[in-house]
Amino acid sequence: MSTASTSNSPGKWVVLPHYAFAALSFVAMSVLLLFSTDAFGGHYFNPKLLTITHLTVLGWATMLIFGALYQLLPVVLESKLYSEKLAVWTFVLLGVGTMLLACAFWHFWVGLLLQVAAVLLFFSFLLVTINIIQTARKAAKWAVEADFIVTSAVWLLVTGFVGLLMAFNFTYAFLPRDHVHYLQLHAHMGMAGWFLLLIIGVGSKLIPMFLLSHVASIKKLNWSYNFINAGLVLFIFDHLLFRTALLPLYAALVVGGVLLFLWFLHDAKQLRQRQDVDLGMKQTFVALALLLLPLLLVFVVSSNLALPQELLSAIYLVYGLSVFLGFISALILGQTFKTLPFIVWMHAYEDYVGRFKTPLPKDMYSNMLLRWQNILYLAGFVLLVAGVLLQMQPVILAGAICFTATSLLYTVNVFRMLLHKVHDLKPFTYGNANA
Numbered sequence: 001m002s003t004a005s006t007s008n009s010p011g012k013w014v015v016l017p018h019y020a021f022a023a024l025s026f027v028a029m030s031v032l033l034l035f036s037t038d039a040f041g042g043h044y045f046n047p048k049l050l051t052i053t054h055l056t057v058l059g060w061a062t063m064l065i066f067g068a069l070y071q072l073l074p075v076v077l078e079s080k081l082y083s084e085k086l087a088v089w090t091f092v093l094l095g096v097g098t099m100l101l102a103c104a105f106w107h108f109w110v111g112l113l114l115q116v117a118a119v120l121l122f123f124s125f126l127l128v129t130i131n132i133i134q135t136a137r138k139a140a141k142w143a144v145e146a147d148f149i150v151t152s153a154v155w156l157l158v159t160g161f162v163g164l165l166m167a168f169n170f171t172y173a174f175l176p177r178d179h180v181h182y183l184q185l186h187a188h189m190g191m192a193g194w195f196l197l198l199i200i201g202v203g204s205k206l207i208p209m210f211l212l213s214h215v216a217s218i219k220k221l222n223w224s225y226n227f228i229n230a231g232l233v234l235f236i237f238d239h240l241l242f243r244t245a246l247l248p249l250y251a252a253l254v255v256g257g258v259l260l261f262l263w264f265l266h267d268a269k270q271l272r273q274r275q276d277v278d279l280g281m282k283q284t285f286v287a288l289a290l291l292l293l294p295l296l297l298v299f300v301v302s303s304n305l306a307l308p309q310e311l312l313s314a315i316y317l318v319y320g321l322s323v324f325l326g327f328i329s330a331l332i333l334g335q336t337f338k339t340l341p342f343i344v345w346m347h348a349y350e351d352y353v354g355r356f357k358t359p360l361p362k363d364m365y366s367n368m369l370l371r372w373q374n375i376l377y378l379a380g381f382v383l384l385v386a387g388v389l390l391q392m393q394p395v396i397l398a399g400a401i402c403f404t405a406t407s408l409l410y411t412v413n414v415f416r417m418l419l420h421k422v423h424d425l426k427p428f429t430y431g432n433a434n435a
Contacts, residue, residue, distance in 0.1 A: 011084060014087045018091060031404060040396055049317075054098070056324045071339065076149065081131070093124035159194055195323075207265055212274040227257030255299075262288065283330060283333050290326040357426045364420055365417055379399075387399055
């Protein structure tokens with residue numbers, strides 16, 4: 001974050017509302033989880049799980065990523081955000097669309113309400129894609145990070161388009177196959193195309209920056225980009241047209257791309273100059289470790305294994321959980337406390353630097369709440385996965401309780417930063433300049 005400055009950064013009202021909405025969505029999702037333990041005993045295509053999944057994906061993960069992206073794009077691409085107005089409209093469309101979609105799925109109203117929600121979300125994705133592409137076009141130098149970020153935005157738009165088709169297909173039934181067929185397509189484009197590519201694009205810049213590390217070679221990132229996109233494109237054509245038994249091969253390409261990214265991060269860790277690792281970075285490393293679970297399970301769900309249907313359904317659920325409530329949520333829980341304190345601090349104190357004694361970004365949140373947040377999150381995830389695999393509702397409920405506690409601690413800490421007020425500052429003098 002060291003290269004960020006107010007000259008390139010958007011206004012705080014463009015960025016900060018995303019963090020507030022995402023935190024409240026996380027609480028809402030966790031509370032719904034408490035009332036949905038029975039939904040984990042069957043197929044993943046049911047109203048409660050659709051609601052929880054989309055609230056997690058859109059209200060929690062995508063909303064926060066949009067906000068962080070508007071702040072980080074100028075850092076990663078070294079270019080000013082193309083349009084703040086588009087960013088505000090994107091926030092409104094995504095927020096309203098998410099709430100309507102959650103309501104429609106929970107009650108399984110698959111008519112007008114679902115269609116309106118899908119239209120709003122699609123236009124939100126269209127606007128953010130335009131904003132990202134135009135911002136990247138203004139960059140003085142096109143780097144590999146721009147490849148990942150721009151391509152991820154295009155995948156988000158395609159994912160939204162498939163979701164839009166599915167929303168109207170509930171009423172007009174024009175698609176040739178059943179909803180589960182397109183849901184698999186929709187989900188994998190979102191997971192690998194949108195989330196994975198974006199996280200790699202931003203993470204390959206920020207994580208070495210946080211570690212004070214510099215990896216000269218980007219060959220691993222280039223091959224990572226090629227492998228993931230090749231695997232995803234081959235999967236889509238095969239899934240739509242051929243239905244061969246080559247899905248594990250396409251999965252291997254995506255997994256290979258992710259492993260190359262992790263190898264790049266390993267190099268960065270070896271070269272780091274910062275030896276102390278704070279709780280935010282520890283949680284980030286936990287997220288990267290949790291990523292190994294869906295990388296293993298993708299071979300199971302893409303292979304035609306002769307497993308009992310009940311076990312297969314549980315594995316599918318754990319696969320989805322390990323992506324959205326595992327890797328992505330863990331990463332957000334950690335990176336929030338690497339990005340948000342700096343953003344709030346920058347808008348509050350940048351004009352006082354050098355003239356007054358200001359607090360540090362890490363002083364703006366509670367380290368104790370963050371520690372308990374990370375502990376409860378990991379306990380909740382382990383209990384949830386164990387409960388689904390063992391088909392034990394009390395264990396799932398225990399996991400949901402831990403997730404709810406995690407979301408409350410996270411939200412308290414986030415709003416503590418968002419509501420931070422600049423107090424009376426003491427001016428620097430020769431006598432206290434080094435205090």
